[in-house]
Structure formats: structure tokens, C-alpha cells
Amino acid sequence: MAAALQTLGGGIGITLHWIAFTPTIEQQATEEQKKKWLKLAQDVAIVGAYAQTEMGHGTFVRGLETTATYDPSTQEFVINSPTLTSTKWWPGGLGKTANHATVMAQLYTRGKCYGPHNFMVQIRSLENHQPCPGVTLGDIGPKMESNGNDNGFARFDHVRIPRENMLMKFARVEADGTYVQPPSSKLAYSNMVYLRGTFVMSAAQALASATTIAVRYSCVRRQSEMKPGEPEPQILEYQTQQYKLFPQLAAAYAFWFASWFMTQQHGSITGSMEKGDMSGLAELHALSAGLKSYTTAVTARGIDVCRMACGGHGYSHASGLPALFGGAAALCTAEGENTVMMLQTARYLVKCFAQSQAGKRLTGTVAYLSAVQPSPVAGNRNMSDLGTLVAAFQHRAARMVRHAAMQMQGEMQKGKAREDAWNSCSVLLIKAAEAHVHSFVVRNFAETVQTVEVDESVRAVLTSLCQLYSLYGITEHAGDFLKDGYLTGRDIDAASSHLSAMLARVRPDAVALVDAFDLHDKILRSVLGRYDGRVYEHLYEWAKKSPLNKSEVHESYYKYLQPFLKSNRAKL
Numbered sequence: 256m257a258a259a260l261q262t263l264g265g266g267i268g269i270t271l272h273w274i275a276f277t278p279t280i281e282q283q284a285t286e287e288q289k290k291k292w293l294k295l296a297q298d299v300a301i302v303g304a305y306a307q308t309e310m311g312h313g314t315f316v317r318g319l320e321t322t323a324t325y326d327p328s329t330q331e332f333v334i335n336s337p338t339l340t341s342t343k344w345w346p347g348g349l350g351k352t353a354n355h356a357t358v359m360a361q362l363y364t365r366g367k368c369y370g371p372h373n374f375m376v377q378i379r380s381l382e383n384h385q386p387c388p389g390v391t392l393g394d395i396g397p398k399m400e401s402n403g404n405d406n407g408f409a410r411f412d413h414v415r416i417p418r419e420n421m422l423m424k425f426a427r428v429e430a431d432g433t434y435v436q437p438p439s440s441k442l443a444y445s446n447m448v449y450l451r452g453t454f455v456m457s458a459a460q461a462l463a464s465a466t467t468i469a470v471r472y473s474c475v476r477r478q479s480e481m482k483p484g485e486p487e488p489q490i491l492e493y494q495t496q497q498y499k500l501f502p503q504l505a506a507a508y509a510f511w512f513a514s515w516f517m518t519q520q521h522g523s524i525t526g527s528m529e530k531g532d533m534s535g536l537a538e539l540h541a542l543s544a545g546l547k548s549y550t551t552a553v554t555a556r557g558i559d560v561c562r563m564a565c566g567g568h569g570y571s572h573a574s575g576l577p578a579l580f581g582g583a584a585a586l587c588t589a590e591g592e593n594t595v596m597m598l599q600t601a602r603y604l605v606k607c608f609a610q611s612q613a614g615k616r617l618t619g620t621v622a623y624l625s626a627v628q629p630s631p632v633a634g635n636r637n638m639s640d641l642g643t644l645v646a647a648f649q650h651r652a653a654r655m656v657r658h659a660a661m662q663m664q665g666e667m668q669k670g671k672a673r674e675d676a677w678n679s680c681s682v683l684l685i686k687a688a689e690a691h692v693h694s695f696v697v698r699n700f701a702e703t704v705q706t707v708e709v710d711e712s713v714r715a716v717l718t719s720l721c722q723l724y725s726l727y728g729i730t731e732h733a734g735d736f737l738k739d740g741y742l743t744g745r746d747i748d749a750a751s752s753h754l755s756a757m758l759a760r761v762r763p764d765a766v767a768l769v770d771a772f773d774l775h776d777k778i779l780r781s782v783l784g785r786y787d788g789r790v791y792e793h794l795y796e797w798a799k800k801s802p803l804n805k806s807e808v809h810e811s812y813y814k815y816l817q818p819f820l821k822s823n824r825a826k827l
């Protein structure tokens with residue numbers, strides 16, 4: 256039942272119950288509270304929404320306006336929406352599906368505000384699903400995609416909940432109203448860190464889906480003449496088609512491996528945090544924010560490249576590509592808008608750079624910032640060697656982080672306040688953070704293909720894919736590598752020719768590489784990407800089912816076209 260509900264469309268949305276509401280209980284509730292709500296959520300005996308974003312605030316969580324004011328006389332919190340812009344807006348399932356919500360609200364007790372905290376609020380009756388007293392609910396209306404999900408709005412008019420409905424694993428309020436501090440104020444944000452980490456796998460799966468569709472279709476589709484008089488070739492024989500699709504295919508594998516690392520890091524660091532060691536939280540936040548931003552942005556662009564590579568049929572919903580693009584586009588905004596998330600990573604990098612300048616040896620994903628030499632030693636590099644390629648990406652990132660941080664220091668030396676200096680360097684900071692995440696993805700890809708337990712023939716194919724991904728990144732961002740002479744023009748030319756060679760080398764394995772994602776036709780939901788390749792018959796069947804084909808002459812003819820034609824003919 257629960258699994259069936261997960262896939263239900265048609266106006267109800269239970270995705271967020273699984274990926275946000277239930278994990279919030281797992282991560283933010285006490286053991287007592289878990290006994291009360293966790294099993295109900297896991298068995299879908301209640302359906303929940305994660306209600307944080309408001310009409311007026313999504314990114315700036317500290318600016319949320321919903322209030323939770325503690326009343327010691329009744330030992331209750333009063334949840335209230337004081338302004339129109341405080342209306343909860345966007346949460347998946349909030350409009351029509353959920354009967355509970357974890358509500359992020361500014362906590363007030365004894366007249367003092369302690370910032371945003373999570374509260375469990377029942378929003379609909381378990382008997383008749385009507386909104387609870389004081390709660391106003393609704394759907395926010397049609398969106399770019401995912402219109403099967405009821406992203407909703409909620410307003411609270413002094414709704415009273417028991418003190419025990421504050422999720423109190425980290426911070427708590429005692430019966431007399433005393434606020435007890437959490438080990439870190441950012442622990443209230445821990446479920447966002449978790450969800451951003453899962454977006455890396457969502458991006459990988461979305462890009463894997465799109466490349467599966469486009470590569471399979473590119474083997475079915477024959478078009479034009481490569482040589483006069485010869486049969487029309489598969490469009491995947493065109494180098495331009497390979498240049499469009501294979502870097503996206505390589506990125507899907509790169510992001511899939513990056514999500515493995517993200518999952519392992521999240522487990523290990525949150526495990527340490529359970530024992531009171533918060534030292535890994537900053538790195539976890541920076542990594543999850545940067546990877547979420549980078550992988551979802553590349554994925555959204557990559558899906559549109561796949562869509563365009565399929566010509567007109569790619570633009571049809573029959574391909575499944577418009578829906579994938581719409582979903583991936585959502586991932587760029589939801590769970591932390593990409594620009595804001597990449598700036599969080601930049602903030603961490605600037606901090607680490609300053610520590611490195613002060614002599615601290617850096618570790619983890621920023622260790623390379625200490626190791627990379629500022630003065631490059633140019634020379635004929637072996638641009639097909641993975642170690643060379645990884646080092647190039649790390650040098651590029653270190654140079655850009657140093658440049659952005661020094662620019663900021665320069666602005667402050669001119670007398671600018673730190674915040675103004677930050678803002679005036681934020682484009683440089685974003686590019687440096689992107690370079691940092693890109694270098695992490697390349698390094699992790701290279702380390703994974705060298706260590707993953709596979710047959711050596713498979714390792715050879717994955718190595719080619721990793722080289723292709725890295726060489727594509729170097730040629731697409733050549734200026735960054737040339738800027739301080741670390742790579743020369745000859746190196747870039749070598750990278751381009753190796754890239755062409757990699758396109759040809761990956762071609763024979765392209766279909767096997769997408770089949771390896773093992774995405775069933777029911778998941779792909781694409782006529783173009785069908786496993787059996789019978790595209791044209793099923794495209795025709797798909798079109799015949801279009802609602803417009805229910806009648807031979809559509810009612811709009813009689814309503815609009817017929818009178819219009821008649822009046823135009825009468826004027827002749």
C-alpha cells in the first residue's frame with residue numbers, strides 16, 4: 256500500500272511524506288516522540304508535509320515569519336501566521352494530501368525569540384480529512400511540472416499544540432518555558448543537509464534516464480546521408496551526436512559515484528554527531544550544498560541537451576524528456592536554491608583558505624587547497640593520464656579559491672565591510688566553489704573507477720568514461736586552466752584530440768552503458784527509450800490515445816472554426 260501511494264499521481268503528492276516529513280521525525284524527534292509518530296509515518300497511518308517555506312521566504316530560513324509562542328499556563332505552543340507572506344507556500348502534499356505537517360516556526364518563549372524550530376502540527380481531521388480548526392489549506396496552482404503533486408499553502412490562526420509537539424531531540428523547552436540550547440543551532444537544519452545529499456542521486460538517476468532515452472533512440476533513428484548513396488546512418492554515428500550525449504552519460508556515472516560518497520559521508524559524520532562530535536558538520540554542509548547545486552544544474556542542462564538531440568520527438572511528452580527536465584529543474588530550486596547553496600560552499604572554502612594561510616593543514620575534500628603549488632610548472636603533460644587530469648582540476652580550483660579570497664581581502668583592505676566585500680566578489684566566489692565541486696567529482700570518479708570491484712574489461716570502459724568526462728570539462732573551461740599557464744595551448748589541443756578519441760572509444764559500449772542503469776520501461780516512461788527499440792509503432796499508438804483524437808471532428812470546429820470560416824467565406 257505504502258509503495259503504491261508513493262507512485263500515485265492525480266492531485267495527491269506523497270513524495271515529501273517519504274523524503275522530508277518522515278526523515279525529519281527520524282532526525283529531529285526524541286525517542287519518546289519517535290514512539291508516537293515514526294511508525295505512524297512509516298506505515299502511512301498519517302501522511303505528512305514538510306512545511307518550512309513561506310510565500311515571502313524560502314532561502315532565508317532565519318527570516319521565516321510563522322511563530323510558535325510558548326504558553327506556560329497551558330504548556331502549549333501557539334502556531335500563528337501573522338502576515339500574508341508568512342503563509343506556508345510550496346510544501347509538497349500540503350494542499351490536499353497531508354493530515355500532518357512538520358512546521359518550521361520562530362520559537363518564542365518568555366518573550367524571547369530563539370529562531371526557527373520544527374513543530375508537529377495536525378492539519379486535517381483523521382475522520383473526514385477536513386482542515387483542523389484554525390488551519391486554512393489549499394493548492395498553490397499549476398506549476399512547470401509535477402502537477403500531480405499538490406504543492407500547497409497553509410495558514411495558522413493561533414493553533415494550539417501540546418509542548419511535546421516541538422521536535423526536541425536537539426533543543427527543547429521545559430514545562431516552565433525555559434529554553435535549552437542545542438549543541439549547534441544548525442542541527443535544526445540537519446534534515447535539509449540529508450535531503451540535499453539525496454538530490455545528488457536524484458540528479459544521477461535523472462541524467463541516467465535522459466541518456467538512456469537519448470542513446471537508445473539515437474541507435475534507432477536513422478537520418479540524412481553521411482556518404483552520398485549510402486543508407487541513412489544511425490544518428491549516433493555523427494560525432495556531434497556523440498559530443499552531445501557521451502559527456503552527459505559520463506556525468507551520470509560521475510554523479511552516481513559522487514552520491515555513493517555523499518551517502519557514506521553523511522552516515523559517518525551523523526554517526527559521530529550522535530556521539531557529540533560536531534566537527535564534521537561544516538564539511539558535510541559544504542559538500543552537500545555544493546554537490547546538490549552542481550549536480551542538479553549540470554543535470555537540468557544535460558537533460559535539455561538530450562531532448563534536443565532527439566529532434567522533434569524529443570519535444571513530445573512521448574519521449575519522457577520534458578517531464579524529466581521539469582523535474583530536474585525543480586531540483587535546482589528546491590531544497591536550497593542552487594546559487595545560495597554554492598555560496599554556502601564558497602563560504603566554507605574561504606574559511607578553509609584562511610586557515611591554510613595561517614598554517615593549518617587542511618583535510619577532507621579541501622586537503623588539496625594546502626597541497627597545490629601556486630606557481631605552476633608548465634610542460635608537456637600526458638592528457639590521457641587520469642592523475643594528470645585530476646591534478647589539473649585541483650590546481651584550477653585552488654587557484655580560483657585563492658583568487659576569490661584574495662580579491663575579498665583586497666576589498667576589505669580598501670575599507671569595505673566584510674559583507675560588502677563578500678557581495679562584490681560573489682560571482683568569483685561562485686565560480687571558485689563550482690571549480691572546487693567539479694574537482695571533487697573528477698577525483699572521486701577517478702578513484703572509484705580505479706578501486707571499484709569490477710571485471711578489468713569493465714574497468715577499462717569506466718576509465719575511458721572518466722577520461723571523457725574530465726577532458727570534456729577541461730575543453731569546456733579551457734580558459735581557467737590556461738590562465739596561469741598551468742596548462743598550455745598544446746595541452747588543450749591534446750585534450751581535444753584525446754576527447755575525440757574517447758568519443759569513438761565509448762561508442763561501441765554506449766548502449767551497454769545505458770542498459771547498465773537497468774531502468775525499466777515503466778520507470779523511463781518513454782516511447783523513444785523503450786528497451787525493445789520499437790519506437791515508431793508505439794509512437795503512433797501513443798499519439799492515437801491523445802485526448803484530441805477521441806472524436807474525428809473536435810467540438811472546437813463547431814464552436815469556433817466553422818463560424819469563423821463561414822464568415823470569412825461570406826466576405827469573398
Ligand SMILES: CCCCCCCC/C=C\CCCCCCCCCCCCCC(=O)SCCNC(=O)CCNC(=O)[C@H](O)C(C)(C)COP(=O)(O)OP(=O)(O)OC[C@H]1O[C@@H](n2cnc3c(N)ncnc32)[C@H](O)[C@@H]1OP(=O)(O)O
Pocket residue numbers: 270271275305307308313314315316317347401441444445447448457458460461464536537540579581582583585586588589590591592595599602603606774778
Ligand atoms: C532507480 C530509480 C530511477 C528513477 C528515475 C527518475 C529519476 C528522477 C527524475 C527526476 C528527478 C526529479 C523529480 C521531481 C522532483 C521535484 C522536487 C521534489 C522534491 C522537493 C523537496 C524540496 C523540499 C524543500 O525545498 S524543503 C525547504 C528547503 N529550504 C532550504 O533549503 C532553505 C535554504 N536556506 C538555508 O538552508 C539557510 O537559510 C542558509 C544555509 C542559506 C543560511 O542559513 P543561516 O542564515 O542560518 O546561516 P549563515 O549563512 O548565516 O551561516 C552561518 C553558519 O551556519 C553554517 N550553516 C548554515 N546552514 C548549515 C547547515 N545546514 N548545517 C551546518 N552548518 C550550516 C554556515 O556554514 C555558517 O557557518 P560559519 O562557520 O561560516 O559561520
Ligand SMILES: Cc1cc2nc3c(=O)[nH]c(=O)nc-3n(C[C@H](O)[C@H](O)[C@H](O)COP(=O)(O)OP(=O)(O)OC[C@H]3O[C@@H](n4cnc5c(N)ncnc54)[C@H](O)[C@@H]3O)c2cc1C
Pocket residue numbers: 271275305306307308311312313314315344345346347401406585588589590591592593594595598
Ligand atoms: C517543486 C518544488 C517543491 C518544493 N517543496 C517544498 C517542500 O516540500 N517544503 C518546503 O518547505 N519548501 C518546498 N519548496 C520551496 C523551496 O524550498 C524554495 O523555493 C527554495 O528554498 C528557494 O527559496 P525561494 O523560493 O524563497 O527563492 P528565493 O530565495 O527568493 O530566490 C530567488 C532568487 O534570489 C536569489 N537569492 C536569494 N538569497 C540570496 C543570497 N543570499 N545571495 C544571492 N542570491 C540570493 C536566489 O539565488 C534566486 O535566484 C519547493 C519548491 C519547489 C520548486
